[in-house]
C-alpha cells in the first residue's frame with residue numbers, strides 16, 4: 010500500500026508538471042506536421058482494427074525482453090545466445106511500438122500529454138538499455154549485458170505503470186462515449202424547429218450531449234462527443250454524408266456512425282429517433298444490463 014501511495018503521489022505531481030508543456034508541445038507539433046490525418050495515421054492508430062494498435066504492438070518487445078530475463082536467471086550458460094537474440098528482437102520490435110505510441114500521444118493534451126511524455130521517455134531509456142545490453146552480450150560481456158537488461162526492465166516497469174494510468178485512469182485510448190447511454194424509452198430531445206435553417210444542433214438529453222443532424226426526410230441522432238478524445242462534433246463540419254471532428258479530423262458516417270477516417274478507432278453511437286407532434290424524440294436501442302447501462306444504487310437486481 011505504501012508503494013501505491015508513493016506511485017499515486019508521483020503521478021499526480023507529473024500530471025501537474027507544467028514545465029513539460031513547452032518541450033512536449035514542440036515535439037507534438039513536429040509529429041503532427043509529419044503525420045496528418047490520413048491513411049498512415051489510420052494504420053498507426055489502429056482505425057481498421059477497431060481498437061488502438063499501440064497496446065497490441067508493445068506486447069512483442071515486452072514479451073521478448075521478459076523472456077530473455079528468464080533465460081538469464083534460469084537458463085544457464087547454454088541459453089546465452091537465445092537470450093541475446095531475444096534482447097535484440099525486443100529492440101527491433103520496439104520500433105513500430107514506438108511509432109504507434111508517438112502517434113497516439115500527439116493527440117493528447119494537458120495532464121495526459123505530460124504523463125505520456127514521461128511514459129515515452131521511460132520507454133526510450135529502456136530501449137537504450139536493452140540495445141546496450143545486446144551490444145555488450147555480442148562482445149562477450151555477458152554480466153554487463155544482464156545488468157543493462159535489468160536496468161531496462163526497471164524502466165519498462167515505470168513506463169508500463171504510467172501506460173496503465175493513461176488508459177485506466179485518464180481514459181486515453183478508450184471510447185469516450187462508452188458510458189453515454191440514453192434511456193431506452195422515447196425521450197424528448199428538442200423541437201423539430203431547432204433544426205430550422207441549420208444542418209445540426211447539439212442538445213442535452215439527461216446528461217448526454219446528443220447531436221441532431223438533419224437528413225433528407227429524417228433526423229439522425231449521434232453522440233455529440235467524439236469517440237476519439239471527446240471533441241464536440243457540433244463544432245465540426247458536415248460533408249459527403251460524414252461529420253468531421255474539429256480536433257483531429259476523424260470522419261464518421263452520419264447514417265451509422267461508422268469511422269470513415271481516423272485517428273478514431275471506435276464508431277459514433279447512433280441513437281434511435283422519431284418525430285411526434287413537432288418534437289424530436291430519441292432513445293437508446295434496447296440492451297441487456299451491462300457495465301454501460303448498469304443503474305447505480307437503483308436497489309434493483
Ligand code: FES
Pocket residue numbers: 116235236237238239240254255256257258259271272273
Ligand atoms: S477528438 Fe480526436 S478525432 Fe475527434
